[in-house]
């Protein structure tokens with residue numbers, strides 16, 4: 001199949017050619033025809049599958065067919081990073097068109113607020129927004145959504161995880177009743193279906209096998225005690241074939257300590273976590289994208305939605321607490337159809353959790369022997385007890401099972417109304 005088969009507007013096809021997109025990805029093949037038919041859709045697709053183009057291309061196509069006045073499409077996204085990325089992709093796809101877009105998100109200074117407010121007032125066809133920030137603009141009546149035709153929710157599961165349900169419902173109450181709803185989510189827990197039922201009459205559903213890392217990722221694991229990890233990592237980083245590297249650690253303290261140790265051993269590294277303000281994060285991402293920074297050490301705040309091409313190595317310095325974070329972390333490499341390597345260090349305490357990951361991805365990750373000079377690592381088969389989470393899918397609402405919220409650090413776009421009791425614990429992580 002080819003993009004031309006969708007009979008998309010020629011100016012969009014020109015943009016796709018310029019971006020080097022040849023064949024639609026599976027989610028694009030399934031979702032684009034449904035969206036072109038103006039049907040509501042819920043789509044289960046992870047980041048890295050091409051989901052952004054799946055929802056944006058048909059919407060742009062319709063916009064080019066008949067351009068109305070005012071905001072035509074609202075895209076809600078959980079984080080500013082994702083909102084910015086969607087906006088950048090839209091810019092690419094619409095390069096040869098006169099469609100316009102604006103991203104509005106929290107976390108910036110007062111000047112950012114004023115700039116976004118001004119941009120909103122002057123209008124755009126597509127608004128990409130984090131819910132908290134959009135609510136503040138709606139409150140001050142700075143945005144008119146009365147001409148809206150499409151509502152898109154991206155990473156809906158993450159938005160609900162972050163406690164945005166009430167904000168989303170409030171935003172929806174301000175939208176025209178007659179509109180097309182597109183809900184994209186990496187997982188399909190019951191609360192997503194409940195949300196879909198509450199906001200739309202009937203919908204089509206498409207699903208791309210979830211929680212499976214892309215085929216192009218070579219996955220490997222080392223069984224290593226904590227005191228072996230630094231030396232092991234040092235050896236891996238010496239491989240100059242790896243030109244662009246992300247190292248994940250599960251808390252920001254670990255990220256800071258690891259970065260310091262790597263620096264002391266002569267590596268050029270930069271750290272990415274929620275203590276960085278908006279501008280610092282953007283600057284750092286730009287440098288990383290431009291390959292001016294080889295190694296980024298970060299928390300899971302980096303694991304979702306960050307779209308940087310050419311990352312050839314992801315190292316999990318520790319096993320992520322949630323199996324799905326593993327998929328998201330390693331999904332930073334081998335974007336679209338390229339290849340990449342993902343290496344995980346599994347210590348004695350993380351064996352059980354790593355087995356849950358293997359269950360989720362339905363694959364045993366090859367265990368690589370430690371270099372001889374490091375001695376013996378833990379025995380992978382020493383923990384054979386059954387794991388508790390079944391296939392590990394879907395973060396349930398069980399208390400204690402939610403330890404996400406890497407996006408809820410002090411720079412998060414939501415206010416700190418205390419709606420989520422776990423937020424202080426979460427902030428430590430990111």
Ligand code: AMP
Nearest residue numbers: 021023024025047048049050051052336
């Ligand atoms: P997403 O899942 O939307 O975050 O997209 C992941 C990456 O795949 C992005 O870098 C896109 O630019 C790229 N991409 C999406 N669709 C295609 C396609 N049909 N061909 C090549 N690359 C694509």
